[in-house]
Amino acid sequence: MSRNILFLSKTINSNVRRLCTTPTPVQKAEKLVLIDVNDKTGYGTLSMNRLPVNSLNVELFNALSDAYDEMEKNKSRGVILTSTSPKIFSAGLDINDLYSGDSKSWSELWDASQEAFLKIYDASFPSAAAINGHAIGGGCFFSMICDYRAMVKGYQIGLNEIQVGIALPKVLVMIMGKLLPRRHAEISLTQGTLYSPEQASKINLVDDVVVDKAEAIIKCEAFLNKFRKIPMDAVNTTKRTIRREEIDYIRNNKQKDIDDFVKAVESVEAQNTIKMYYQALKNKK
Numbered sequence: 233m234s235r236n237i238l239f240l241s242k243t244i245n246s247n248v249r250r251l252c253t254t255p256t257p258v259q260k261a262e263k264l265v266l267i268d269v270n271d272k273t274g275y276g277t278l279s280m281n282r283l284p285v286n287s288l289n290v291e292l293f294n295a296l297s298d299a300y301d302e303m304e305k306n307k308s309r310g311v312i313l314t315s316t317s318p319k320i321f322s323a324g325l326d327i328n329d330l331y332s333g334d335s336k337s338w339s340e341l342w343d344a345s346q347e348a349f350l351k352i353y354d355a356s357f358p359s360a361a362a363i364n365g366h367a368i369g370g371g372c373f374f375s376m377i378c379d380y381r382a383m384v385k386g387y388q389i390g391l392n393e394i395q396v397g398i399a400l401p402k403v404l405v406m407i408m409g410k411l412l413p414r415r416h417a418e419i420s421l422t423q424g425t426l427y428s429p430e431q432a433s434k435i436n437l438v439d440d441v442v443v444d445k446a447e448a449i450i451k452c453e454a455f456l457n458k459f460r461k462i463p464m465d466a467v468n469t470t471k472r473t474i475r476r477e478e479i480d481y482i483r484n485n486k487q488k489d490i491d492d493f494v495k496a497v498e499s500v501e502a503q504n505t506i507k508m509y510y511q512a513l514k515n516k517k
């Protein structure tokens with residue numbers, strides 16, 4: 233039996249409360265991350281639900297962080313990260329925010345992304361990504377920081393930040409550098425390559441290629457099941473040893489990392505590229 237838990241980020245909750253007396257379209261805001269805990273396995277399925285494309289903004293990052301807090305509090309045995317969209321896992325950072333923001337909003341965006349990163353990457357339970365659609369930029373990155381990835385055929389995955397005009401943030405470089413063979417990481421990061429799941433599986437970017445979301449979930453559960461007979465303290469100590477460099481980098485350089493991101497986004501060249509990219513996206517239909 234499973235139970236659905238209504239979940240909203242703190243920000244959205246406060247917005248909804250504030251708006252209770254003044255009806256506006258914002259009241260229709262959906263839950264940004266749906267949590268579905270399987271009581272039998274103890275696994276929580278977290279589904280990103282910022283439609284149409286699950287673009288990552290402060291609220292979605294906060295909702296992910298809060299969902300992970302909830303899973304920690306409930307001593308979860310594992311998380312399956314996926315999306316409610318039929319064809320998009322996540323389209324990465326919200327390009328509207330990159331295009332129309334300022335240094336304060338970009339700082340807040342990056343701060344929230346760092347928090348969500350730490351919650352997932354340093355969780356005390358394993359995470360498996362059921363990549364049920366395109367996973368681009370930050371969408372790809374958030375699947376990369378899970379312990380396992382199963383991706384449905386017919387979509388694309390990759391870190392394309394360079395195409396959007398953003399110099400790759402250090403933590404993305406660190407993690408891709410560890411996941412992919414060196415040469416592939418370098419080409420992928422400097423060219424912003426997007427891969428089919430079949431290509432991605434050849435370079436370690438995804439672990440399994442599947443036909444649909446249902447099969448992705450089955451594969452994720454099978455991965456999480458592998459930890460059932462292993463003491464989690466031993467797993468976590470080992471995992472933290474493996475992941476220490478990236479975790480320490482963010483924890484010890486939080487403000488510098490935010491400043492670097494803001495600098496990369498606010499440069500004239502980046503803003504021009506973001507603007508062209510944004511317009512091309514809007515004009516593509």
Ligand SMILES: CC/C=C\CC/C=C/CC(=O)SCCNC(=O)CCNC(=O)[C@H](O)C(C)(C)COP(=O)(O)OP(=O)(O)OC[C@H]1O[C@@H](n2cnc3c(N)ncnc32)[C@H](O)[C@@H]1OP(=O)(O)O
Nearest residue numbers: 285287323324325326327328345346349366368369370513
């Ligand atoms: C600690 C660090 C943590 C993490 C951060 C890592 C940093 C990441 C940087 C980035 O993520 S940069 C962003 C990279 N993302 C992209 O370049 C994706 C761009 N989008 C697409 O390629 C396509 O939209 C798609 C393949 C995802 C889906 O294609 P399709 O199904 O044909 O839908 P549409 O293109 O028509 O899109 C529907 C709708 O959504 C808007 N949209 C798409 N992507 C974004 C986005 N990233 N941000 C905001 N909005 C997006 C698109 O403009 C359409 O809007 P309409 O108003 O025209 O309907």
